Structure formats: structure tokens, C-alpha cells
Amino acid sequence: MSAGAGDGVGLHEVEALSLSGQPLTIRASAIADLAKNLRGSILTPRCSGYDEARRVWNAMIDRYPALIARCTGTADVVTAVNFARHEGILTCVRSGGHSQSGSCMLDGAFVVDLMAMRAVRVDPVARAVWAQPGATLGDIDHETTAFDLAVPAGRQSTTGIGGLALNGGMGYLSRSCGLTVDNLRSADVVLADGSFVRASQDSNADLFWAVRGAGGNYGVVTSFEFDAHPVKDIFGGIITFPRQDGADLCRLFRRVMADAPDELDMSFGLMALPDGTPVSAVLACYRGPREDAEALLRPVREWRRPLADHMGVKSFREVQALFDDLGWGKPTYWKSSMAEEIADGAIDVLVAQAEKMESPMSIVLIECSGGAVARVEETATPYPHRSARYSLVASARWERSEPEEDARHVGWAKETHALLQPHAQKRVYLGFVSDDGGDRLRETYGCNYDRLVEIKAKYDPANMFRNAANIKPKA
Numbered sequence: 003m004s005a006g007a008g009d010g011v012g013l014h015e016v017e018a019l020s021l022s023g024q025p026l027t028i029r030a031s032a033i034a035d036l037a038k039n040l041r042g043s044i045l046t047p048r049c050s051g052y053d054e055a056r057r058v059w060n061a062m063i064d065r066y067p068a069l070i071a072r073c074t075g076t077a078d079v080v081t082a083v084n085f086a087r088h089e090g091i092l093t094c095v096r097s098g099g100h101s102q103s104g105s106c107m108l109d110g111a112f113v114v115d116l117m118a119m120r121a122v123r124v125d126p127v128a129r130a131v132w133a134q135p136g137a138t139l140g141d142i143d144h145e146t147t148a149f150d151l152a153v154p155a156g157r158q159s160t161t162g163i164g165g166l167a168l169n170g171g172m173g174y175l176s177r178s179c180g181l182t183v184d185n186l187r188s189a190d191v192v193l194a195d196g197s198f199v200r201a202s203q204d205s206n207a208d209l210f211w212a213v214r215g216a217g218g219n220y221g222v223v224t225s226f227e228f229d230a231h232p233v234k235d236i237f238g239g240i241i242t243f244p245r246q247d248g249a250d251l252c253r254l255f256r257r258v259m260a261d262a263p264d265e266l267d268m269s270f271g272l273m274a275l276p277d278g279t280p281v282s283a284v285l286a287c288y289r290g291p292r293e294d295a296e297a298l299l300r301p302v303r304e305w306r307r308p309l310a311d312h313m314g315v316k317s318f319r320e321v322q323a324l325f326d327d328l329g330w331g332k333p334t335y336w337k338s339s340m341a342e343e344i345a346d347g348a349i350d351v352l353v354a355q356a357e358k359m360e361s362p363m364s365i366v367l368i369e370c371s372g373g374a375v376a377r378v379e380e381t382a383t384p385y386p387h388r389s390a391r392y393s394l395v396a397s398a399r400w401e402r403s404e405p406e407e408d409a410r411h412v413g414w415a416k417e418t419h420a421l422l423q424p425h426a427q428k429r430v431y432l433g434f435v436s437d438d439g440g441d442r443l444r445e446t447y448g449c450n451y452d453r454l455v456e457i458k459a460k461y462d463p464a465n466m467f468r469n470a471a472n473i474k475p476k477a
């Protein structure tokens with residue numbers, strides 16, 4: 003049973019946590035009022051559907067929020083934020099539910115759930131795309147592909163645009179078109195006081211600056227407006243080699259990427275095929291003519307005898323969906339570092355740690371950045387990794403979350419990360435962390451940190467939005 007507008011059925015008081023983490027009781031009458039004023043529905047721990055609604059992508063996260071408000075639009079979000087402020091309840095925001103740390107689903111919290119808000123609209127003439135925050139990258143690609151357009155976003159189509167667009171958004175098109183934040187034209191935001199504002203270069207420019215890299219801290223974004231870019235067919239896909247070729251393949255990948263044009267994005271990985279065969283692999287995505295792609299990728303495709311070469315002309319949507327089988331429901335733990343270059347020492351660590359992977363679903367990965375990302379001034383947005391050309395990721399993923407299993411796989415990811423530190427920058431990409439990265443925010447945001455604090459004090463002085471990588475209103 004859930005409660006929606008006007009039905010007010012069976013709602014009872016719930017035990018929750020306050021903003022500062024103290025126990026708090028929310029009265030049944032307050033919950034009934036909230037339910038009456040929402041077009042969406044309210045779930046308490048006694049409602050059927052509660053367990054399904056508290057699930058997030060990472061099955062290691064098993065949390066019990068006090069209340070979940072399933073919003074259907076901006077009006078519901080305003081109602082939810084006013085309720086949260088009035089009750090003083092710990093609040094978190096959920097869009098796609100993909101955050102590794104589960105920052106969208108906290109014990110004892112009030113969850114402003116935007117998963118049902120997933121509409122996308124394309125204006126092909128203005129090359130503009132409007133997306134609600136619960137849209138997945140696949141939802142956006144579905145609409146934009148019809149116009150041979152794409153919004154630069156990530157590398158997996160089930161990811162939610164909400165959290166991705168507010169952290170940065172690195173993906174297949176970043177090197178040629180910039181990050182998702184670089185392509186944000188405006189955002190509609192419900193602030194902590196319940197007011198609604200549009201943030202763009204011309205309106206609330208300080209807020210617009212802050213949400214492009216630290217966006218979970220300032221309010222609830224109810225709509226994004228993005229630039230779209232012409233993207234028709236892509237040349238790309240994955241090529242695999244035996245695992246023992248891993249170190250040499252990584253050096254080849256580094257050579258090819260050293261002077262690759264912006265239109266080429268590549269990743270390198272050490273992983274296992276679904277049948278358990280350990281492999282080394284390169285994943286490519288070239289935005290441009292097929293002949294150019296074939297020439298650029300020849301050094302990799304004609305290097306040694308591959309196990310399989312799945313490169314070819316594909317739609318952008320197909321490329322984005324290549325890893326969709328990394329679906330919901332498995333425990334996962336990621337550690338990631340950014341690096342300007344791929345040091346020989348980093349290759350040695352990745353190859354050695356791949357041999358120690360504790361699960362056939364785990365992977366070590368190098369993804370590329372640079373190109374258009376690096377040409378944006380460091381102070382133009384708070385996104386902190388303009389100078390990093392690579393991210394080095396240890397991704398542990400295993401079958402079932404149990405204390406001993408979890409410790410083993412998390413231990414492997416942490417060890418890999420620690421061994422990579424001499425070859426990496428000290429900053430972490432907050433989209434890729436399994437803890438909240440909150441202890442390293444000054445280091446991560448560097449010269450932009452003090453400005454983020456000032457803007458936080460202006461728009462959210464009581465620190466209502468505090469769950470993910472929290473910028474506090476006082477330094």
C-alpha cells in the first residue's frame with residue numbers, strides 16, 4: 003500500500019533522523035498532509051512497494067529510509083522540500099539511483115525520489131534537449147537519436163542523468179564535445195526554502211556555476227537543458243586479446259591516445275568474458291568518417307591476433323548500451339584516481355592487481371579524458387579534473403553481499419587504489435567513489451572550494467542538501 007493524492011490511507015507516524023542525525027518522530031497527520039498535497043505517492047516502511055523503492059543500483063547498499071516521496075513533477079518537489087524543511091528531517095535526493103555510495107538512500111531519511119520524472123524533449127533546430135532528472139542516459143539517447151543528435155554524457159545507458167550531470171559527466175563524447183556540465187544551458191532548481199529558480203549564465207549565474215560539478219549541494223534540480231551535438235554513426239566497439247598481452251596492449255593504448263584527435267575516445271580494461279576467460283581489451287568510440295576511424299585504430303586492430311574484434315559502424319545508442327548487462331542487483335565497490343599520464347608503474351600495478359581480482363565480474367579500467375574537457379578554464383566550473391587525461395578505476399563486483407565476501411572484494415579495490423596513488427593525482431572524481439569523498443573536498447575542488455562554500459551559504463544556509471560530498475556553508 004502506498005498513499006497518493008487525497009487517499010490518505012493508513013499512514014502512521016514514523017521514526018526518522020533529523021538533519022543533525024538525532025532521532026525524530028514524524029507525526030501521521032504530517033505525513034497524511036504531505037500525501038494529500040502530492041500528485042505522486044508516499045511510502046513508509048509498512049507500505050508494500052517500500053522494499054522495491056529503497057533498492058539502488060549497488061546491491062551492497064541496503065538502507066531503510068523513513069519516508070519515500072515519489073514525485074511526479076516540480077510541484078511535488080516543492081511540496082516535498084517544504085515538508086522536509088518544516089519537519090527538520092534528514093533529506094536525500096534520488097534520480098537514477100546509480101551512486102556507488104548510495105548517497106540517494108540513507109537510513110532514517112526522507113527520500114525525494116525523482117525516478118518517475120524521466121521525460122525528454124528535443125528541439126532539433128535549436129539543438130537543445132530538456133531532460134527531467136530521473137531520465138537515464140538511454141532515455142535521452144532514444145529521443146536524440148531520432149534527430150542524429152546526442153548529449154555528451156557517460157558510458158553506460160542505465161545511468162541516471164541527475165547525479166551524472168551534477169558531478170561532471172565523463173563519457174564517449176567528452177573529448178570532442180566536453181563534459182555534460184560543459185553542455186548544460188540551464189537548470190531548474192527547487193531551493194531549500196521551497197522557491198523555484200532557473201540557473202543559467204543569465205540568471206542566478208553563481209548557482210549555475212556551482213551546480214556544474216558540485217550540484218548535489220544546492221537544491222533539487224527538476225529539469226536540465228543541454229546542448230546537443232550532431233552524432234550519426236559511430237565507428238567503435240570492443241577488441242579483446244589474451245590476458246597475457248595486457249601490459250603491452252596498455253602501452254599501445256597509451257601511444258595511440260598520446261596524439262589521438264579529440265573525436266577518438268578509448269578505454270583499456272583487464273577483465274573476464276562471461277565464460278570466465280581472462281582478457282585484455284580496448285573499447286573505442288570514434289565520432290567521424292569510417293575511413294579515418296579505420297586508419298586511427300589500425301595499430302590496435304592489426305597489432306596481434308585478437309580473440310575477437312567487434313569494432314565496426316554502430317549507432318551511438320548501441321555503443322552507449324554495450325555494457326548495459328552491468329545491470330542492477332550486484333554488490334559493487336569502486337575506487338578511482340585521476341592521472342595526467344599513464345606511468346609505467348601504474349601499468350605494472352593494474353596488470354598485477356588484475357591477476358588478484360577476486361571475482362570474474364571485477365575489472366581494472368583506464369578511461370580517457372582530455373581534448374575539449376582540458377580546454378575549459380579550471381575556474382569556469384567547479385569540475386575539478388581539467389588537467390587529468392585519464393581515470394584509473396578498480397571496480398569490484400561480485401555475486402552476493404555478505405560480510406566476508408564484501409570485505410574480500412572491497413579490500414582488493416582499496417589495495418589497488420592505494421598502489422596506484424604514487425602514479426595519480428590526489429583528487430577523486432566524485433561520480434566514481436564508493437565512500438562519499440567528503441573528507442577530501444577541499445583538496446578535490448582546490449581553487450574553487452571557497453567559492454562553493456560562499457554560494458552554499460547563500461542558497462542552502464541550513465545545509466539541507468548534505469548527503470553527497472557535502473560542501474558545508476561554513477569552511
Ligand SMILES: Cc1cc2nc3c(=O)[nH]c(=O)nc-3n(C[C@H](O)[C@H](O)[C@H](O)COP(=O)(O)OP(=O)(O)OC[C@H]3O[C@@H](n4cnc5c(N)ncnc54)[C@H](O)[C@@H]3O)c2cc1C
Nearest residue numbers: 097098099100101105106156157162164165166172218223
Ligand atoms: C554502471 C555505472 C556507470 C557509470 N558510468 C559513468 C560514466 O560513464 N561517466 C560518469 O561521469 N559517471 C558515471 N557513473 C557515475 C554516475 O555519474 C554517478 O553514479 C551518478 O551519481 C549517477 O546519477 P544518478 O542520478 O543515477 O544517481 P543517484 O544515486 O540517484 O544520485 C546520486 C546523488 O546525486 C545527487 N542528485 C541526484 N539527482 C539530483 C537532483 N535532481 N538534484 C540535486 N541533486 C541530485 C544527490 O546528492 C544524490 O544523492 C556511472 C555509475 C554507474 C553505476
